[in-house]
Amino acid sequence: MDICFNKPHIATERLHTSQCSLLSSKMKLPFLTFVLFLLFVCCQSVSHNSLRKQASILVSLKQSFGVSDHPSLVTWNLSQYASLCSNWTGIACDNTTFFISSLDISSLNLSGTLSPVITQLRSLENISVDGNGFSGAFPRTIHVLKKLRFLNISNNMFSGGLEFEFTMLTKLQVLDAYNNNFTGSLPLGVSRLPSLTYLNLGGNYFSGDIPPSYGGLKLLNFLHLGGNDLKGVLPSHLGNLTNLTQLLLGYFNQFDSGIPVEFGKLVNLIHLDLSNCGLHGEVPKELGNLTKLDTLFLQTNRLTGSIPTELSNLINLKYLDLSNNQLVGEVPAQFSALTKLTILNLFINRLHGDVSIFVADLPKLENLSLWDNNFTGTIPPMLGRNGNLKHLDLSTNKLTGAIPKFLCFGRKLKTLILFDNFLFGPLPDDLGKCKSLSRVRMGQNYLSGPLPNGFLYLPFLSLVELQNNYLAGKLQGSNANPSKFLAQLNLSNNRFFGSLPSSIGNFSGLKILLLDGNKLSGEVPSEIGDLKSVLKLDFSRNNFSGEIPLEISQCSSLSYLDLSRNELTGSIPSQLSQLHILNYLNVSWNHLSQTLPIEFGSMKSLTSADFSYNNLSGSIPETGQYSLFKSTSFEGNPNLCGPFLKRPCNDSSSTLPLQTNHQVDSKTSKVPAKYKLVFALGLLVCSLAFVILAVIKTRKMRTHSKPKWKLTAFQKLEFGSEDILECLKDNNIIGQGGAGVVYGGTMPNGEQVAIKKLGTSKNGGSHDSGLSAEIQTLGRIRHRYIVRLMALCSNKETNLLVYEYMPNGSLGELLHGKKGGCVLKWDTRLKIAIEAAKGLCYLHHDCSPLIIHRDVKSNNILLSSDFEAHVADFGLAKFMQDGGASECMSAIAGSYGYIAPEYAYTLKIDEKSDVYSYGVVLLELITGRRPVGDFGEDGLDIVRWSKMQTNGTKEEVGKILDERLKKVPLDEATQVFFVAMLCVQEHNVERPTMREVVQMLAQAKQPNTFHMH
Known part of the structure; x- marks a missing residue:
């Protein structure tokens, strides 16, 4: 009998029951252990299979990137699938399921396409592929990743539309597609993303209107739609996005509306950028409600009316830019409440009145730019006393009075630009102690007195323009080292006197030195020859005496030399012929004597020279460059003779060289004819033998080496x-x-x-x-x-x-060549100009080290099927320098008609050489003419022709416009011509950077003219 079922007594029953349970537990323990072991093995198997499958998907994804052995993805190896979650680059997994939750391969310099296989990783919550070179369409099946919260595909080259089933991405919070090539309308489905807080579609080619439904994204705190081709009315519905902290709609969009007053409801905004997007009308006073704003950018529009006093309510504002509009009236005095203001830009408007005293009281003000307005009165005397001022530009106004003495009180001032006003009095002594100062432009005023002690020796000085004032005194020498950055010093048309100190030779970085129109005297110091980088020297209209120093010939970069209207004596040094890029020489109105240096005739760079009104004698050489000079270049020298002056010279002196040559020829003619024939036959036999041997050797090389x-x-x-x-x-x-x-x-x-x-x-x-x-x-x-x-x-x-x-070939072909039958419309030309400029800007400013193109020309700007510009052949000219120069390619890199003047003879180039060549391309777009060969006169190119036709002024651009163009907006053509003229400046230091070119061309759609400062 089983005692477990015998129940005579309750106590006995409990005892036996306990014994039975213990026995049963002992029997189950091994079984449970076995089951747990099986579960563990099963889970391990499932886990390994899952890891292997996910690893296989990633390897397939890697293959779509185009480079299977990319160094950043060496860990993506199927044989290492077990370490997928711990060691694979950019991969993070869920700690429980070991499914991939995050894929972050941003900024790895990857390219190719993004394969739809990525959508098989169904647990992905984060995808970050930004900062690469991915192209092609973005996978349309991305909507199957229902757990996706973060999607960043910015800074790539994805193209096509951006439409997919957004409604399934209910958890998506961040969508960043900035700076790609997406086209078409803005994706409507975005407005059906209930969790979206961050939307960045800027820097693409989206066109059409902004959908009003975007105003329904209630959780959105960041919206960037700038840098597209959007048009239409700026929707007032965006005023419903009351959680927005940043709103950017500017740059290259062209809205046909004003700023909606409903934007005044965006009370959480911190950053508002509506710049350069065609807005018109008045600045709404409702913007004064946005009291959290620290940045307000409304520049480069067509805004009119006065500046609303309500903007003074923006007490957190740090950056305010209303520049390049048509605003009128005075700056509200209530702006004194903007105590956090760091940057105040109001330039290029129609503002008037005094420069309000309150600007001097703004404690954090660093940048004040009010240029090109109608401000009157004096500069606030306490300006700069806050100690933070770094950049001050009040130029092109009607300001009077003295320059305040506290401008550099905090020793932070870098830029001081006050030119074209009515300022008077001395330069503040404190400027001589302002070691932070870099750019000084105060020409065209009524300033007087000497230069402050130490002013020209400030350590970071790069540009000094003080021309057309009444400054006086001696130019003091110093043992101190001047700034190595000082490239341009313009003191012309003042009243400086005394000698030029020998320490001028220490200014080794100078490229332009203009001292003309003063009262300087004494000899030109020989130390001038130490200026190895100087491009332009103008000492004209002074009282310099003595001889022209031979050391000037050591200024190897010199292209412009003007010593006219002085008291110089002696001969013109023949050593000046060693200046191989000198193209302008003026020594007129001096007391120079003796003969003209015959060596100047071989200076191919010298295209303009003036020797008039001296005491020169002898005959004027008739060969070489002398034949290009005007007759007026020699007048006023009674003892000069030659055809130029219709004053015949002594026959004996002029025929002697011919007789000598004739005698040499007659000697060579005495060689017997039979010896000449034998020599010619021998030379022919040797040549044939050499050719035969060369052919045999070449065939052997081809046979033995494949x-x-x-x-x-x-x-x-x-x-x-x-x-x-x-x-x-x-x-x-x-x-x-x-x-x-x-x-x-x-x-x-x-x-x-x-x-x-x-x-x-x-x-x-x-x-x-x-x-x-x-x-x-x-x-x-x-x-x-x-x-x-x-x-x-x-x-x-x-x-x-x-x-x-590129199916549409090159810009050169469309303008001049085989495809010239297709006339590019003005809008297309302007678009091409901006896009090509952006490409060059990237090479110059965003590549490290920078890349110099070396052969910018219209034939190296290729056009896609939709006429998008692409810069081609960048850097290749450098590779070809060891090869033979063709008829198209200069031996120094560059194509004829595009070569900047400073390196046509020096073989020295920099990024400003590219800028010059790009300026020639702009002139091609404006005129429709080739760089050379379309202007009748021998040697005339598009740059000189354009300057001649327009007198160098942008107002005359209509004279050179391509006749094939119809209905060209004159303000746009004027702006492009203005930029072109800056690009083809003779001296490279006067040319803008490509980044500045892009900024200026961006203004071409605006009626206001942008001025470089």
């Missing part, structure tokens, strides 16, 4: 080197230039490419490590307005560069 091709891909390729080589046929040639021959081709997958075969260098090969490394650098460049280098195919003899194909 160079192997190496393909270096800079993105994912669906073709190989064989496909590339198959395109190298004569009937595929689509272009030829100094950098090589260009072939067009279609790859097996249907993709069109352009293949540039680089010319071979002089050493017989083109495959060297230096060139390969440089091309590797170019291959990593990814920018919307730069032609994408897809691959390098090379062997020991040849380099083939594979580029994306």
